[in-house]
Amino acid sequence: MTEWMMELADAGLDLLLGSRCAACGRPGVVLCRRCRAELEAGPLVRRAPPPGPGPGA
Numbered sequence: 001m002t003e004w005m006m007e008l009a010d011a012g013l014d015l016l017l018g019s020r021c022a023a024c025g026r027p028g029v030v031l032c033r034r035c036r037a038e039l040e041a042g043p044l045v046r047r048a049p050p051p052g053p054g055p056g057a
Contacts, residue, residue, distance in 0.1 A: 013019045020027050023035035
């Protein structure tokens with residue numbers, strides 16, 4: 001998907017839902033340019049919860 005198509009989709013979602021960036025919470029887009037650039041710059045790292053009993057134990 002090209003950059004302008006992503007911006008158009010973000011603008012449409014903002015108009016309909018009043019969206020915020022999923023990563024930093026800034027109003028206006030689903031994923032702001034700064035957060036998108038940070039995600040594209042590095043590898044994704046999955047973090048597992050610490051071992052032990054869960055919160056309901």
